[in-house]
Amino acid sequence: MRDLTPLLAPRSIAIVGASSTLTALAGKPVAFLRDSGVDVAVYPVNPSRDEIGGYTAYPDPSALPEAPDVGLVLVPAQAVVAAVEALAKRGAKAAVVISSGFGEGDRAEGAAAQARMGEIAREHGMLLLGPNTLGVHDYVRGLPLSFVWYGRKASDPAGTVAVVSQSGSGMTSLSDRLLDAGLPLGYGIATGNEADVTVVDVLEHLAEDDRVKVIAAVFEEVRDGTRFIAVLRRLRELGKPLVALKVGRTESGSAMVKSHTGALAGSYPTLKALLRQYGVIEVTDLDQIPGMVAAALLGHLPTVDGIAVVTNSGGAAAIAADRADELGVPLAQLGELAQGKVRENLPAFAQDQAVGNPIDVTAQSMQRPFSMVDIVDALVEDPAVGGVVHAVPSSGGPAGGQWVDRLADTVHSSPKPVVSVILSGKESDGLRQRLRDRGVPVFSSPAAAVEALQLLRRFGRAVESAAQPAAPAEEREPIPLPATITENSTLQWLSEYGVPVARQLLAATPEAAAEAAEELGYPVAVKISSPQIAHKTEVGGVALGLGDAASVKAAAQQVLASAAAARPDAVLEGVTVSRMVTPVLELISGIHIDPTFGPVVLLGLGGIWAEVLGDVTMRGLPLGPDEAERMVDDLQGAPLLRGARGRTPVDPAALSALVDALARIAVEHDGELGGLDLNPVAVTAEGELVVLDAALFRTEV
């Protein structure tokens, strides 16, 4: 871990390229520091001025009276490398390069200069933030290292929330919104083009900063997948939530990221699955972040999936219920005890009815100002409830100010997350402010509140899963990759790892194929077997649905002839014969070697829908004890695997065994394994799994 203190809490700041026009881009940082009133040493560097903004100016970094904690670099692009080098030589602990025109855009010289400044920083052990960064905002002291600063400070306990973003506008916009939501922000850090300090460095630092309780990140590229995963694991271990917006999820978004920062957005499907695995709270819009951070800041994680909703607006109740169903969040079935306590607080006409969920206390609650809070108290006691949404249209009646205190007490004393929704707009700004002042998360929509509880639950689930004791690793020798890789040898090898594979016989001649078919029973499939032929269909190397010995023999002859004609270079071992299996469902599975994150185990739905919907998830290694189940959670087609509409569910133990075997293979053959595709993995009518075809790839050397 790199200690970023010189960047985040500098005591001395050089401003290289400072302008004496304090309203100009290169003059603003001087003015901001002066106006902050914070006791830091400020050293403008400008060869043609003696003084700027009341501070003594120096002609160049070598002339500075001390080695500064940080140097802010504002000079034109072509002068940046020299300025960075001068700062490094003067012993600056850190540099923040605001200037742009480097890795972004298409110019090779820009990228080269960017690489050079990173090298200089590392040679001198100096931290370098940027280039093309909006710098650092310190909201605790009210101190910016930036030319954009709104002069805002955070509420207490300032410093418990931190923002990191590659994009400068992501950092400033998000910080501004978090402050609007009354959140105790500490830092806003923009990493820009990341010549040296990356989002991962910042996350590592923030993970170990005990004052920071929640991190919000907007990022476009992950440069070091291994360290990224390591810091996610560390955050999960610490139970410190990371709320993340990944930008560049799609093809068009990635193209923008490329032109914007010169970064490659990487494979989003893999990243998305890994974020889920390690408990990152992923959102897809800036608008979601303030509410999500406020809810995460409670530090209370749901331990069950079910939620409860209490409101005096029937409309809000239905909106919450709709979103819960749409997201697959169960509305908790309340226990008898909770129902009894809730009933005491319902209007007279509801006294003899069953207590549902959401609970609508109706507008009559305005005559009993504490009834909703009393209901919240009952709900958090119910073991079926993981989190509670409290929704009111506006001021919530005459005693608005009083129930806020009662609700806030519950919010903080309950081990479960309780969040509030205010449906109206500016009319309720006062109420919203009172709730926020008391640390109650406030949403503007019941739907967003439900979603936030779901995301918190996912984080809680990841934390729980990681805390479970892993099964003791068996001491087993790795099973070497097959010497000659064919479908047949791969299936054989997989079966030695305990993977259930279709029984398949290798036959060197058409006559042997017919004999094999007689042994297996009909109908059978005949496929070419050759270490040089991975895509058998493309060479006419597959015949399906063969019903008797004569057909098998003819098909084997045909397959051998086609393959020989199409691939005269290939060594033909013969054909494989396997009994046809008609799956009730086809899955795909395997191992993918991600260029950023290394080997991941893959599971998804097969067939044409997989192609169109891409319903596939992945997991990094090592796997948690219940990871197969959590992988199924990720899939849109999860109901199919779990027995929707009277189907036999896929045996969870079989799924778990498959995924675990793949994880073992990935670990044992790390480096030599280039990929493994099991496609299809048939689900039988009995819910068992059988790998029907497999393709194994060695690392290309």
Add this chain to the structure above:
Amino acid sequence: MRDLTPLLAPRSIAIVGASSTLTALAGKPVAFLRDSGVDVAVYPVNPSRDEIGGYTAYPDPSALPEAPDVGLVLVPAQAVVAAVEALAKRGAKAAVVISSGFGEGDRAEGAAAQARMGEIAREHGMLLLGPNTLGVHDYVRGLPLSFVWYGRKASDPAGTVAVVSQSGSGMTSLSDRLLDAGLPLGYGIATGNEADVTVVDVLEHLAEDDRVKVIAAVFEEVRDGTRFIAVLRRLRELGKPLVALKVGRTESGSAMVKSHTGALAGSYPTLKALLRQYGVIEVTDLDQIPGMVAAALLGHLPTVDGIAVVTNSGGAAAIAADRADELGVPLAQLGELAQGKVRENLPAFAQDQAVGNPIDVTAQSMQRPFSMVDIVDALVEDPAVGGVVHAVPSSGGPAGGQWVDRLADTVHSSPKPVVSVILSGKESDGLRQRLRDRGVPVFSSPAAAVEALQLLRRFGRAVESAAQPAAPAEEREPIPLPATITENSTLQWLSEYGVPVARQLLAATPEAAAEAAEELGYPVAVKISSPQIAHKTEVGGVALGLGDAASVKAAAQQVLASAAAARPDAVLEGVTVSRMVTPVLELISGIHIDPTFGPVVLLGLGGIWAEVLGDVTMRGLPLGPDEAERMVDDLQGAPLLRGARGRTPVDPAALSALVDALARIAVEHDGELGGLDLNPVAVTAEGELVVLDAALFRTEV
């Protein structure tokens, strides 16, 4: 259409049950009217007071000095029917029943009283709003018929936006938010339990009110499907956008609606498809509505799908691009002309690069304050661009105030929608206000802005589609339903309507079945044929994949025996024999008779995925000229039908012919047709359609 003027613009208001405690629920309406300063006659009705709030009080409605335009009813539930009757007898033109405790909840007497007050209203030709309503907010005059009122008035031209909601909090919250967004609101109308006046009545009135340009609706139930569809068609004809939030879309949401208002939420999948068909702008959260209404209020509809984005934030560009890809919104490929004009306004380092989209002018644009507006001007001229998103992080540089005027001129003069995004929070409230004052729609997220343009485009597409001349209806005689309904007779009848069906031969005996198979070629399927047996599989009445005459004969014997054993009551005509078809894709289609909306034509994807994903859409009648294509647009699996990954696309003419034939059948057999399921409709490798099985149902009598 019912004229709702007495409810919306009353000149005389009786308040039945007015309290002399003006801060109590039943006193507030008097205080609100008094404090409004509007010149209306106010008549408190209270038998134990002579004066309330400075107004002369009357003992009961019969004593009123004039027949009031409207009577506000605030008495306890048990006294409401009498109060309504008294108002009706005094000649009140309308009544607003605020009191609750009627159709909502489980009590039969409440529902009966609610029905009774509706009858009284209709007997006397009086309009009745409610019960259980928050009434009417008139934001033009600043006059509430309600006990909830924030005292706000709308900006000019007040009255161009109207809100209607069944839920009271939906009405008040949404109105508050629209006012926050600076929108020229006219009315907020809550219809409550709808004993008489319904959301449909209100929509009919607002459709014909020329001052109203955009309507926002939150509704839970549609009571009169036929009139609802008629008003949607009228709004589409007028080009007047309806932004709608349907509450109770899911099972849990519907259950809440039931307990909340006593209403049944109806079939959401049908409603959703009809909203799409008729161009309703459906949103799923309250938070979406203000931005969507502001964008709709421009009155400019995209005429092509492509959008363009210009921003000085790389992060915003990527966020917009991500959402566009995720929603399937194309980012327009800019023409040469537009590219040239855009390039003139890009920073020097981008001058020699291709102009992409989104266009990131980078932070350097802050030195050229009008560059982004100049780019917007170029974009709206490009025929490939349907709408433009303009996104800035915050104040957008020193000339913030000046470019707002320039942008606003473009926003209003362009025939295309142009919307703005401000990424920061309160810091930019001033800028936001300036934009809104000039009528520029402002979003807080690029993602939401992209989505709004997509929804506007859908509305535009519906308006265009409806404006196309329909093909002249052919004069054709209806083809009578088969006298005896079996799969075989249904397929035969469908083929007379031009629907492509699988060739199927009816065989009375096992021997005849074998002969039929020889004629058709193998493999074949054998199925029981009986007018009493709709679900053939359940009686062992289906045998598939039969490869020779002997198997066919044996299967036919078995099928006949099983069916006879399972259904001794059934008349067995014999079996049908059909050639097995292996579809590359299975669709489902047919006619569904919706209890609310009547016959709708259905199209969707078949197989197990249809079961789990429910990927089905519907259309009401008559169909527009390009409705089959728009139905495919609705489907998640649309890429499969359109030839994703090298597949042969489904022939659009065949799809259109199928849907048109079903529409003709639905119209010609309206009343006698209880339903028609075509399942599966096979797509062949050549992209042709063949109905493999069909079930026809007569209306139950």
